[in-house]
Amino acid sequence: MLSQKSIxxxxxxxxxxxxxxxxxIFSVILYNYIKISIFEDITHELTKQAQIIATSRTSSIERMGINIFDPSLSSINNPNDVQVTIAIRVNQGNTPSFEHSEKDEQKFLTIYYPLEKREHYFIxxxxxxxxxxxLLNKILRNILSINLTAIFLILFYALFLxxxxxxxxxxxxxKLANMNENFLQMIETQKLPSEFQPLGSSINKLVERIQIFVNSQKELFIGAAHELKTPLAVMKTKNEVTLLKPRExxxxxxxxxxxxxxxxxxxxxxxxILEIGRQEGAQFEKPVEIDLIAFLKEQVNNYTILAKMEDKNxxxxxxxxxxxxxLQPTLLIHILQNFVQNAIKFTPKHGNITIQALLLKEGFVVHVIDEGIGIDESKDLFAPFKRYGNQTGAGLGLFLAKNAADAIGAKITLKNREDRQGTVATLLLPLRKRSL
Known part of the structure; x- marks a missing residue:
């Protein structure tokens, strides 16, 4: 049984x-064309013979052994197995007609051609x-044999093709089956047929994202082990020193x-680190349609409270x-929260934090602008456990924001302000639906 899912x-x-x-269909048309052509030749021949006989003088017809005034049937045989007689047909009218008959496993074709001089009399x-x-049966058998052979050849060709x-x-x-997280290799799309090159390009993009994800995870695990090992070693050393002798x-x-x-x-x-796991789960969250402006205003209200608690505007x-x-709202919140929390952290007291949203040709853009110390643009700020400034933290916030942005197809950047000291964190969401 053929599988319904097999292309x-x-x-x-x-x-x-x-x-x-x-x-x-072609064979049926061909056979009928051959059959009609053969019978057309025969009927044309019989019609021509009948016309010759019908237009002949009475004496000529009598010399052939036919008495058109005698209703009794008489016949002559010729070398072409043709039998000529006179027939009376009352209901036929005055038009020629053809009839097929069969006798002693032999088949015959008869023409009845009207005589002009005697009504109801026909040659x-x-x-x-x-x-x-x-001959027609042989032609039919040969056509059937050719058809079966052709269908068999087509089946063979279909299998090969x-x-x-x-x-x-x-x-x-x-190639995909042989890949794993330790062996990821790009596909050479130029060697693929043109119809499969878009598929190869899509697979390469997916492989590239997997490589980035795997490398990030490895870097995260190594960094987490290092970040946790160092304070544990410090704690152990402090405890050992404290226990060396009695103290106050x-x-x-x-x-x-x-x-x-x-x-x-x-x-x-x-x-x-647990937040990273939740974020990876949020990437499988089903996208929903949201009004970004209403969503941003709601988030801004929450961020305003946080800023006031730190004496910032x-x-x-x-x-x-x-x-x-x-898009997935959870992932968008991850990005915005990180931007705003960093802006609040690095902006001095009574400073201003600005959240801008505008629609450009490239897409929907959100800027979070602070008045902090700025950044070192030469460093990879989105790598895990990379800290900047004199503030404490795990150094995973921007790493989380970058992963969330990649998941929703957005782009995030960090740049220093040009007008004064501070940082501009930008989120670009490519255009997908028209604005109202």
Missing amino acids: RESFILQLVSASATLIV SITKDISNTDI SRMLVLPIRSLTN NEKYIDTIKSNNQTINDMNKMISN LIEEIAPLSYKMM
Whole structure:
């Protein structure tokens, strides 16, 4: 039984079915054309003989042994197995007609041609067409044999052609099957047929994203191990030094407080690592249509409260009235929260943090502008555990923001302000739906 999901089997079935149908139709037309042509020649011959006899003088007809005034049937035989007689047909009218008959496994064709001088009298010429029928049967058998051979050849060709067509797919499948996280190799699209080059390019983009993801995960694991190992080693050293000899209670309390602070920092780091796991789950969240302007205004209200708690001002500059887009809201919140939290962290007290939203030709853009110390643009700020400035933290916020942006097809950048000291964090969402 053919699999309904097999492209190759479906292609073979459709090609053979279509070809067989065309062959049968062509063969039927050819056979009927041959048959009609042969019988047209025979009927034309019989009609011509009947016309000659009908237009002959009575004496000439009598010399042939035919008495047109005698209703009794008489006949003559000629070398072409043709029998000529006189017939009376009352209901036929005054037009020629042909009739097929069969006797003793022989087939005959008879023409009844009217005589102008006698009403209801017809010249009857009967021709033996047994050999013609045998010839037509041979032609039919030969056509059927040719049809079966042609269908068999088409089936063989369909098998060969379908195998050739799926070879690129099999090649791609084998290359993908041999890949793993330690062996990721780009596909040479130039060696693929032109129809499969877009597929190869898409696979290469996917492989590139997997490579980035795997490298990021490796870097994350190595960085996490290093970041957790160092404070643990410091805590262990402090404890060992404290236990070397009896000390005052205040020394023990200082050591415990110091260790507690280190544990708190480690907990923050572990929370960020867990956040990465949640974010990866959010990437499989089903995109929904949201109004970005209403969404931003709602988030800005929350960020305003956070800024006021730090004695800082948050300024809103959102231009469009409405703009709808399909995306995962959870991932968008990850990006905005990171931008705003960094802006609040690095902006001095009573400073301003500006959130701008505008619609450009490239897409929908959100700027978060602070008045902080700025950044070193030569460094990879999106790598995990990379910190800048004199603020504490795990160094995973921008790494999380970059992963979220990649997941929703957005682009994020960090640049220093040109008008004064500070940083501009930018989120670009490519145009997908028209604004209202």
